[in-house]
Amino acid sequence: MVGMTPEATRTAGTTGTTGTAAKRGRPPAFDRTAVLAAATRLFWERGYQATSVGELTGAMGIKPGSLYAAFGDKAALFREVVEGYGRSPEGGFVGVALAQEASARAAFARILREAARIYPDPTHPAGCLVMNAAVNTAAQDEEVAEFLRGLRAENLRLFEERLTDAERLGELPPGTSPAALARYFGTVLQGMSQRARDGADTTELAATAELALAAWPPERP
Amino acid sequence: MVGMTPEATRTAGTTGTTGTAAKRGRPPAFDRTAVLAAATRLFWERGYQATSVGELTGAMGIKPGSLYAAFGDKAALFREVVEGYGRSPEGGFVGVALAQEASARAAFARILREAARIYPDPTHPAGCLVMNAAVNTAAQDEEVAEFLRGLRAENLRLFEERLTDAERLGELPPGTSPAALARYFGTVLQGMSQRARDGADTTELAATAELALAAWPPERP
DNA sequence: TTCTTTCTTGAGCGATCACTCAACAAATGG
DNA sequence: CCATTTGTTGAGTGATCGCTCAAGAAAGAA
Structure with a gap:
């Protein structure tokens, strides 16, 4: 289950309208940094285990399928949240x-x-x-x-x-x-x-x- | 659900063979302080929420029904554990x-x-x-x-x-x-x-x- | 247009959660 | 003996857990 960690899940840009080469396929419907911020708030408030995927998808405004397609699983999302927190003023x-x-x-x-x-x-x-x-x-x-x-x-x-x-x-x-x-x-x-x-x-x-x-x-x- | 807290759940004695007046009904099959010690270890190790009732009954060697009959619910058991901890050398x-x-x-x-x-x-x-x-x-x-x-x-x-x-x-x-x-x-x-x-x-x-x-x-x- | 790629969606998977209950068992009081 | 009281037991409650997947939608490539 773990271990396949697709490296192709990077969307990088915040708004997406930057001049990078256009990507194939349907574009994500959500702002990655915005939903990460929502996840950060929740993990920060409740901790890792006490935060459920249901609460996360609710706060992030996306469905479970999108969450797992974009971030892997709950643990991987948490790691990405912590990385971003470490680069923020409050965490860094x-x-x-x-x-x-x-x-x-x-x-x-x-x-x-x-x-x-x-x-x-x-x-x-x-x-x-x-x-x-x-x-x-x-x-x-x-x-x-x-x-x-x-x-x-x-x-x-x-x-x-x-x-x-x-x-x-x-x-x-x-x-x-x-x-x-x-x-x-x-x-x-x-x-x-x-x-x-x-x-x-x-x-x-x-x-x-x-x-x-x-x-x-x-x-x- | 909470709030009825029956005050009649006291068995008091550790081994039960003390000279107090005999009680009615079937006696408990477990040593209350012993199972409380097992619960204490588990809550101490994992915290309140991360400790499941299944793990508790397993470590305490009793079935869920006995646990709920003897202690009320998970939160009440935890409070009793914390009280005992506060009277112990490590907690007091x-x-x-x-x-x-x-x-x-x-x-x-x-x-x-x-x-x-x-x-x-x-x-x-x-x-x-x-x-x-x-x-x-x-x-x-x-x-x-x-x-x-x-x-x-x-x-x-x-x-x-x-x-x-x-x-x-x-x-x-x-x-x-x-x-x-x-x-x-x-x-x-x-x-x-x-x-x-x-x-x-x-x-x-x-x-x-x-x-x-x-x-x-x-x-x- | 059609193909390919990527993402969203809604339904739902098995597992586990805290908790309950009817039936049975073991003690005392009469 | 029987009635009462208390405790144990095993099966099982609905809810929620993390997670998956087929089907459809939206983009570029041909």
Whole structure:
């Protein structure tokens, strides 16, 4: 059932009216990015398993046949949703901060403060999609759980990488290992995502972020 | 369907051979605490929604009819499981530490260090049952989600209460509000639970606990 | 026009979901 | 003994799950 994954299901364009060479066959009746956005909202809100295909087709405005023809199956749709989420501002702010900030401390301070703003933002479901969908998957969905675990592990690896650089530059508090600090900030970030889902607002999460940063003494300019 | 909650479903005794007055009718064929333990493991491992009644009856060694006669329905069984979990060492260590430790700092240090030991303990499912079951509930299970949110909120309230006492005694770092510190530790604890489910071991979580405690300057003896 | 390709549609697949119930079994009270 | 109460059992409820498929529709290619 899985494993045939047709590579020919790319429609690419958002509106489709771009000047690319015309395609054969009947064109899709839906905007791929629009229906992906609808699916994203649902998965973000309810998680992977708790979101049914029926709810998905309802929110996306397409029939099951179209969904399976365009995306493969529920798991493949979810993976595509997560990929898109990682490229969005709400899902990609961590990578952006790590890449843009000059010092490691500035990067992690920005990450925590932006999380305090983004996670409880009422214009989208609360928390981080990847962290939300984390817990509680049935035995049958083990592949999806492993996929999500991998994403979180990759995030921790990026944290550690950045902090190892910081250690070489003498930015770290004495006696602190980069790995330990990376896992600490990862833990706080996961906690903040879950707190947001429990209704924590920006003010509360911002205070948490500042307290969490106290584990790291201020920079000496 | 809900709301009739028969109060007559108490069998109380573990083995039943205690000297209480004999009961009418056919005695249960199963040990109530034993089957509750089996249900606890399953809910702890998979969460509420991802655990099916079929899996429950299989692990508990009873038929659906017996389950519904003895516990009401899936949600009521889950609530009874959570109550028992809260009275167990693994689920109740937070309350014990808050009650037993003399200073607030000692209490929270103990909470975080015990969490680092308990959450990844391989003799039971990883993390905290209440925090695990938190995320991702379908719309139909909103009552269960609300029940769990309430438990976590109550925990935060206990944190804040303890820290308000600490503030009156001058134990708190200057400029820190008890509520903010309570939410910070609650956030770290939630993150540690989730990290444990992602495979974090005691050593890693202990290091995280010490870093988290750095937000609170050491006591002056 | 006709052929080929691609997508949509509506019906429906078997499996599983939480849950129920009549019939039977085992205990106590009289 | 019989009546009552309580528990177990096996079969089975309708609903929903993820998913499939033949038939038809809309496009370009010939």
